Amino acid sequence: MLSLCIALLIAIGNGRGEKARQCMLFTVGVLIVITISLFLAQGTESVEDGSVSEFDAKVISVERTLDGRSSVTIKSREYGKLRLTIFENDPYVPEPGSVVYIKGRLSYPESPRNPGEFDSGAYLKRLGIRYDLKVLSISEVREAAPFWQAIARFDMFMFDIRDKTTDLFGDQKPLAAAIFLGDTSLTTKDVSSLFRRMGCSHLLAVSGTHFSGFLMLVAMLTEGKGRKKTRDKVIFVMFCIVLGSFTGWSKSVTRSAIMSSATCCSKDSLSGMCLAALIMMIADPYSALSYGFLMSFMSCFAILLISPKLNYRLWRLGLSKETAQTVGVILSAQLGMLPFGCVTSLRYGILPFAVQIVSTFIAQTACIFFVPSVILGFVCGDAFAAPAKLMLIALINLMNTVAPVYSAFKLPRAIGIAILACVAYGLTPKSRLRERLVLPLVAILALACGSALAAVLNPVRTRVIFIDVGQGDSCLILSGGKSLLIDGGTYQAGRDHVSPVLDYYGVDQVDVAIATHLDEDHSGGIRYLYETGRIRQVVTSHAEGDMQEVQGGDEIRVSDDCTVTVISPTPDEYTWDSNEDSVVCLVETCGVSILMTGDIGAPTESALVRAGRVPDVDILKVAHHGSAYSTSDVFLDACRPEIAVISVGEQNEYGHPAPDTVGRITEHGSAIYMTSRTGAIILSFTDGGTDTEFYAYQ
Template sequence: MIRQRALLIYSLYMLGGLVCASRFVHSARMGLGLCIVVVIVGMMPRFWKNRVPPSIVIVGLLCFCTGFTHYVWTEKRNVSVLPEEANAAFSGIIESAVKFDGNRCRFIVRMDRLDNKDLPHAERVQTTLYFRDKASWMKAQQTLGFGTRITGEIELALPIAPTNPEAFNYPEYLHWQRIHRIGKIKEAQTLSYDGRSLSFTGAMVASQQWLAERTTRLFAPESAGLLAGMLLGAVDEIDTDLYATFSSLGLTHVIAISGQHITLLIAGLVYTLRLCGVTRRRAYLATALFLPLYVAMSGSSASAVRALVMGEFVLLALLTGRIRDGWNLIGAAFLIMIGYDPYYIHNIGFQLSYLVTFGLLVFVPPLTARFTVGPAALCRLAAVTIAATVVSFPLTIYYFHIYSFLSPIINFLFVPFISVIVAPLAALALLLGSVHPALGFLPAKIVDLFLLPALQLLQMIEKGQLLRSAFRSPSMWWMIGYFCWLIFLAGWLYDKITLNWKAKLGFILCPLILFGSLFFSWPKKEVTVTFLDVGQGDAIVIETPRKTVLIDGGGPPPRWGEQPWERRRDPYNPVKSVVMPFLHARGISSLDLLVLTHGDSDHIGGISYLLENMPVRQALVNGLPAKIEVEKKVNQLLHEKRIPVVEARQGQIWREEPGIVWRVLNPAQRIVTEEDNANSVVLLLEAYGFHLLFAGDLEREGEERLLRENLVEPVDVLKVGHHGSKGSTSQAWVDRVTPKLSVISVGKENLYGHPHREAIERLAKRGGVVLRTDVCGAAVVHIKRNMITYETVSVSAACR
């Protein structure tokens, strides 16, 4: 049996070498230590009771060394020859689909000339092209495409490192795509275009775009993008809110081209060809030839390539009449993909695809055998759903943090609905509509008739936020414990483990401990304050031992005079892109208190999204009437969600627990002006003997009033008022507050010139540390008994 599944064993050894190498390139000590552990584990099968043949272990160790060497060799060659920053003339060929979004488009350029000199080797650059007028935008849409050679001026820079904790590491992601620079082309008029060069990949990209455009003509707008992603891999066409719904409910595998899609495609093609009178052998051969074209056209995602390789092996087995073992197929697919690119191991889709496939091979047969009630098809579907859920759960919460416990039920009901009804009809509509839209009209309308109500139901379930929780990324030991439990479960299902009382106790206690540690933790006597970098705006998360408070959330930058053609599909919203991902990564599913200091859009412009997607138990506001549409929408949502709203007034005090006290310093008991900044909610937090002052957008007039009324005292941490503007942070204020640490929430190169030089100088003269989010990224303050510390995302000298 072991010899028959040697490819699977070799792939595991190869994986060990790749993982060790990925650690080694960052830390030689850690990498070598991990190598020793993996080699010892890799040699243990030789000493088992049923010994593994020595040839298997020897070849496996060679695979380990091959994987290690392959990764290190690839990493050493993955370097850039381009300057880190430059404004230069360039020439290159577009090597990706061109994705238009409002007043810009994005693509990858394979650059071969810079400043009129040939580069030692062509290099990929992630490029953004901006348009100032509609004429250049229209010309680019007609001209740019895969294979177009462009020449002009470009601004090169290093990819921007994450500026917030738990944020997506974009430079690392690009590094694994062999991209080391990003480029901006700010003047489309400076570019010159040459004709597109013909290539297979270019033809596949053009085919996908043409079919995606045909999809928008056939189906309703609400379903067209989803079907384009589902059938063609054009995920950029999917509505962002709908994609978020699918992601939250654990249905993204329905969208991504994966094993499910390839299996359905193989079965559909073979069945159709057989109906047309084609012999079985020729049907298998035609399907095998078509699959690579389909995967290439759909974008060649990691999960699709894995499914392609395994599908081709299955078709080859059917053609030759030799049954292939599923375990060897997954091992062979792994070795082929890793041989092509060792960076696949960092791809989340690759990891999930192989892990779920592995889990299906392990758990589906014994689970199906134990389900004896009901039709065989339903029993197998239940087994597949349970196996995929149990196996994918740890990676899901590790990477995405949000998990809906309704996901297994929704998958059980929705996946067959998509697979049996929607996908075949949609594919037929697209096939007929490719000949002429009128031919695909009827099946497309039938698809909309079934799909649209289902999508509305899914969005209602997601908005209800039932049985949905956020989890912090589990520790390595938790992951090891979980997979040990899976091994125990598999042993029981295959009757390798007898369930005596000790085994039963372990079988029950292990998942209880694992899941209990996710949901419950002993409260630490610590307060963590995170000043997030949301650009020009405020967003402050305060985590106390028992509660979570959010002060403001930032807002999208103003886009005055924006024309319809300039509008982006998914405009930047700091709450959606920064605040909520951070909260979820911290394992925070709801807020105990939302503080809206005042109605300026740079403080509450993104709060509507938060109220629609996260439970809030209470809101604290300044009580002024809404003046702008953003504020009116926030007030409306607070009312619709039935969130208790408290108007902040000077003198209010509440105690969370011994050692943690909140005080409201502003607005005054009697409001004499309706100027928002003067009536910002100003809070003082006393935590374990330390004092933190959150000044909102308070300016000099408000500062002077608080000084006259003797309401402020020296503090340890000051959130500087109004982003350090010239009209705030007066000398008298600084002299009284004397902060040891001052944090200025401000956007890089903002239009207002914040923070003002004089404000920074006044703070610096007191000898305290001044941190700016535009320079240092997010600042995190940790408060424990008798100790306060801080850290910033950036480790530059200016942030110490």
């Protein structure tokens, strides 16, 4: 919100006379709407989590996706806005404008349990939705008015056309649906994760980049024909409406269509952006809380205000005019989105910047080909969709080629704020306002420098993250720019939990992964990550396929500050029991020792104690999720941990952790951390000590 207001204040400073007064009026309007939005976001009454309720609700919208689902937004007097999902095989799909009777279970959205996971609760709250609704039964109370019935039939007709259109692209249908229509329902999580890691997730939603490609046909129709400006504007707006109807009027499509139309119809682009923002916030006050809305407008404001000066500077440096414009626009957009770099997956670097330039060019070229390809494809056959399809293939090949060598960094929050403040000051024209901004700017820069200096003087040497993968184990170790993963949970947990954590910490490829044993709840996630190219090397005790074998006495040096020593098993100790032959290893970093025990049971624990191979440690990763048959008194007497970490799923079918095991650990004076309660457990080791963070408590 603050960023949007800063951009508007700069616009005011650059304006003169009536224009400046209009911008000031708009700024006041924005602040009022934002205040109302924040108030409305807190407006509904609380309910008991998981309670069953019955109520009438009006259907506001129905959004169909190509995977057969329909996302239905409803509004009730008791609970405000709610959203429910209707699946393809469900017998009844309500129409917009109808009134339905619902019996359903209301609950609060689950908060993320690990860094990098999608926060559905925060997302729904920005839409004005506080509760998840699981529908038990739904029936129509009053049908929609004839007008809304006609709208529903037209929407269904356009949906069928969208489905047939994407069929033209064959095996590239999922990517075509995402890039051309903004429908990511067919896109696999692997592809979505790949685009997110490359900093190109915006290409999977229809944005200004796409619209500029789509509307190239309009430019050719109206340019140089001697037509009146009014007629050109009407053609442009009508084409935006047709495109919006064709692509299903998703939020990103609606935003792009309104921004394009408002800019076309306004005297200047800046006024057009202000008009578009006002239209959207009047239509839906909650849109002011959306990251998509804020990022779109901040990038557009930055392009309008920064790129002209930046383009000129780049041209003076020797770049061609066209290259300077392309680079200047992308750099300006990145500057505009700086405030969101700390709360989204945005990452920065020379390679990411180059990838964004090339991928944006390819996507825009594909969008230019899209409209004529579809028209000719329907009339003459699928072969005419080849140009757009080739662009899609080029785009996905670019991502897959760059992924293994991709390197980027997340911008520290303090540095991002300092850069934004400097840009805002530089764009403010010479005036009293600029003079008054000097002291705040100096203060911001001092705080940013202080924060950066503190990070330099007391850096995190090693970070250990016990990832919450439910009923399974996974631990990520980051030290000296290297990474090591010990177990990865199940195959699904590797995709849904471990992969987002890697994205969050900027780990494109894990250097070494240790599978303590090959049970699914430990090695499944490693298998997923290896198949998707996110692990270089996998080691375990009973190696299979491309895995390498490790045994007691082996040492893995993660960095100068962190080593991992394998304690057991050795080949002559194999019992050929998967759990008992788990890799047991000792992690030593910054004077702290962590014992990782896989799923060993009391027999292996006793054997290790008798052999004198159980060290005195600071932290114990409790074996077998706290099973009653592990973590014996003899073992606890030998390792004497101050902290015991139990990686376990909430209300699991095995009854883990066993009360007896918890009792034994407590009797030995160890503090117990359970991922089922705390979410991810993050240990950050610096020269000044250890910082412990429980992610679910944030």
